[in-house]
Amino acid sequence: MRLHEYQAKQIFLKHGIKIPKGKVAESPEDARKIAEELGGKVVVKAQVLVGGRGKAGGIKKANSPEEAKEIASKLLGSLIKGHRVEKVLVEEALDIQREYYLGYVVDKTKRMPTVIFSRVGGMDIEELAARYPEKIHKIYFDPLWGLHDFQIRRELFKAGFNGDEFKEMFNLVKKLVDVALKYEAELTEINPLVVTKDGLFAADARLNVDDNAIFRHPELETLRDATEVDELEREARLKGINYVRVGGNVGIIANGAGLAMTTMDLIHLMGGKPANFLDTGGGLADPVKMKMCLEHVLKDENVKVVFVNIFAEITRCEKVAEGIILALEEVNREVPLVVKLVGTNEDIGKDMLRKYVEEKGTRIYFVDTIEDGAKKAVKLAEEV
Amino acid sequence: MAILVNEDTKVIVQGITGFQGSFQTKRMIDYGTKVVGGVSPGKAGTEVHGVPVFNTVQDAVEETDAKTSIIYVPARFATDAIFEAFDAGLDLVVCVTEGIPLYDEMKIHRKLREVKSKLLGPNCPGVISPGKSKVGLLPDRCFMPGNLGIVSRSGTLTYQIAENLTKAGIGQSTVVGIGGDPMPGLTFVDILKMFEEDDETKAVVLVGEIGGTAEEEAAKFIKKMSKPVVAFIAGRTAPPGKRMGQVARNRKHHQRKRLRRRRKSCISVRQ
Numbered sequence: 145m146r147l148h149e150y151q152a153k154q155i156f157l158k159h160g161i162k163i164p165k166g167k168v169a170e171s172p173e174d175a176r177k178i179a180e181e182l183g184g185k186v187v188v189k190a191q192v193l194v195g196g197r198g199k200a201g202g203i204k205k206a207n208s209p210e211e212a213k214e215i216a217s218k219l220l221g222s223l224i225k226g227h228r229v230e231k232v233l234v235e236e237a238l239d240i241q242r243e244y245y246l247g248y249v250v251d252k253t254k255r256m257p258t259v260i261f262s263r264v265g266g267m268d269i270e271e272l273a274a275r276y277p278e279k280i281h282k283i284y285f286d287p288l289w290g291l292h293d294f295q296i297r298r299e300l301f302k303a304g305f306n307g308d309e310f311k312e313m314f315n316l317v318k319k320l321v322d323v324a325l326k327y328e329a330e331l332t333e334i335n336p337l338v339v340t341k342d343g344l345f346a347a348d349a350r351l352n353v354d355d356n357a358i359f360r361h362p363e364l365e366t367l368r369d370a371t372e373v374d375e376l377e378r379e380a381r382l383k384g385i386n387y388v389r390v391g392g393n394v395g396i397i398a399n400g401a402g403l404a405m406t407t408m409d410l411i412h413l414m415g416g417k418p419a420n421f422l423d424t425g426g427g428l429a430d431p432v433k434m435k436m437c438l439e440h441v442l443k444d445e446n447v448k449v450v451f452v453n454i455f456a457e458i459t460r461c462e463k464v465a466e467g468i469i470l471a472l473e474e475v476n477r478e479v480p481l482v483v484k485l486v487g488t489n490e491d492i493g494k495d496m497l498r499k500y501v502e503e504k505g506t507r508i509y510f511v512d513t514i515e516d517g518a519k520k521a522v523k524l525a526e527e528v
Numbered sequence: 529m530a531i532l533v534n535e536d537t538k539v540i541v542q543g544i545t546g547f548q549g550s551f552q553t554k555r556m557i558d559y560g561t562k563v564v565g566g567v568s569p570g571k572a573g574t575e576v577h578g579v580p581v582f583n584t585v586q587d588a589v590e591e592t593d594a595k596t597s598i599i600y601v602p603a604r605f606a607t608d609a610i611f612e613a614f615d616a617g618l619d620l621v622v623c624v625t626e627g628i629p630l631y632d633e634m635k636i637h638r639k640l641r642e643v644k645s646k647l648l649g650p651n652c653p654g655v656i657s658p659g660k661s662k663v664g665l666l667p668d669r670c671f672m673p674g675n676l677g678i679v680s681r682s683g684t685l686t687y688q689i690a691e692n693l694t695k696a697g698i699g700q701s702t703v704v705g706i707g708g709d710p711m712p713g714l715t716f717v718d719i720l721k722m723f724e725e726d727d728e729t730k731a732v733v734l735v736g737e738i739g740g741t742a743e744e745e746a747a748k749f750i751k752k753m754s755k756p757v758v759a760f761i762a763g764r765t766a767p768p769g770k771r772m773g774q775v776a777r778n779r780k781h782h783q784r785k786r787l788r789r790r791r792k793s794c795i796s797v798r799q
Contacts (some may be wrong), residue, residue: 301558
């Protein structure tokens with residue numbers, strides 16, 4: 145789960161990390177009021193969960209409350225890299241002397257937590273690594289012992305930190321690691337970390353936490369709603385469906401993430417556009433799961449055809465068929481289905497569907513390979 | 529020969545009295561796997577499908593002399609089950625459980641440095657040496673004995689690919705699902721090494737997914753291998769920045785770079 149900048153900043157603040165003064169606005173008038181409280185000169189930042197917000201026009205400076213209002217009215221409701229802006233963060237404009245980078249990530253290859261910092265900032269870490277690899281400092285630490293103070297000191301001295309700034313940076317690294325470990329972060333980042341005459345400020349904030357560990361941090365659950373912009377994705381999560389909206393017109397249902405992604409790839413390859421990713425996961429023994437999944441995919445009005453690709457190892461095919469029929473009975477749209485159903489009792493499952501087709505005239509096409517299924521689905525989507 | 533498991537492998541099932549554990553125990557026995565014991569705290573003295581149940585892994589190991597275990601325990605308790613298996617000195621621990629927290633997995637890996645056990649998974653379908661033994665939940669009918677090794681991050685996608693191969697008359701020495709988690713125990717490289725040394729394996733198929741750098745590490749190793757490797761990566765058209773199920777978060781430029789690197793390694797990439 146990825147937190148918004150304003151959410152991550154509140155957590156940073158609680159842990160003693162300095163952030164610019166500011167507040168979230170959901171209307172242009174709110175933005176004006178906040179800018180007024182902050183003395184007029186502010187930065188207005190779109191709260192969307194995509195990288196490269198600044199370059200995409202999502203971060204703008206305002207010299208007066210009126211200008212802040214004007215910027216907010218343009219940003220709110222607009223799309224930044226496909227993400228709708230529902231909130232803007234209005235912050236005091238800092239007097240920036242220099243920009244640094246400070247981050248933390250779980251290195252999945254080394255299987256260790258890692259602190260990363262650089263005295264060059266203001267660009268994303270990938271670009272930084274490509275342009276100034278020698279200026280990136282990394283501290284790997286043992287997940288059992290935690291980060292030792294000497295490790296921070298050693299690397300900060302190596303990077304040329306000294307005096308008050310050394311002390312402040314030392315404490316900041318410790319605070320950021322505290323946040324990361326407390327919330328079981330996959331990644332947390334301050335970029336840029338801004339140097340002002342009053343010290344180091346987190347001008348931006350990223351905090352991505354491990355979804356599998358959220359049960360240990362129920363307080364994060366309340367933040368989640370605001371991080372899901374897509375209504376269908378939000379609904380899917382509440383129902384326990386692993387669904388991502390992609391935006392095309394060929395709906396996809398598969399059991400297994402790899403199988404679902406391969407299905408998406410093939411739809412693309414055949415010249416079509418997948419509407420979604422959906423991995424049913426296990427548990428298809430109960431027809432209700434399949435019913436829920438199909439109903440959910442059909443809620444996306446762009447969907448013109450659905451490709452159901454089930455490789456039933458443990459699952460019995462008649463249960464899958466039952467789920468499909470239950471869903472079709474509930475949904476009022478006539479959308480053709482392409483079905484690849486393989487596994488235990490596949491003949492029984494297919495017969496059930498064929499009988500349903502005869503009775504109701506629904507269009508269900510059976511295929512034997514994913515390639516044929518993708519071709520058929522793309523063709524049907526074009527016809528509609 | 530095959531790798532990891534063969535006809536002599538004795539297996540204990542951790543979580544044998546649970547729904548999945550019991551169901552899969554039956555299927556493994558039906559396949560011919562030597563399931564010699566099960567573990568379920570407080571249920572010692574009972575039987576599941578004729579298999580004796582023990583309170584602890586240690587008891588099961590002392591009684592049966594098994595060197596392999598498979599874990600069917602819910603995510604919140606699976607880390608403890610893995611540590612218990614390590615403590616009992618098992619050679620191979622297969623963990624099917626999905627959803628183990630990242631920080632638990634880091635601790636598991638830290639422990640792996642100190643113990644002799646190997647971990648397959650978590651979040652994996654297990655391993656099958658067709659005609660010999662199955663430790664996991666892979667569907668029997670997709671496989672047949674032969675000389676192709678398969679190593680994969682996916683579940684159902686692997687079954688699909690294996691079934692196509694079997695239908696085409698290409699049998700397998702061993703099929704290994706390393707699991708979809710970002711930090712698997714045994715990695716692509718570990719398994720490729722085993723296949724390289726296995727007499728029965730003549731060629732290898734690698735099934736990867738977008739996300740992470742496991743496929744890049746594998747590509748580097750494959751350059752040094754004498755046996756031919758065919759690779760497939762799912763998710764090349766997935767949108768950047770979105771989480772697709774298990775782990776994958778696509779970064780387009782990484783994906784292209786990986787494909788390029790793979791081409792350089794002279795591995796055929798099926799797109």
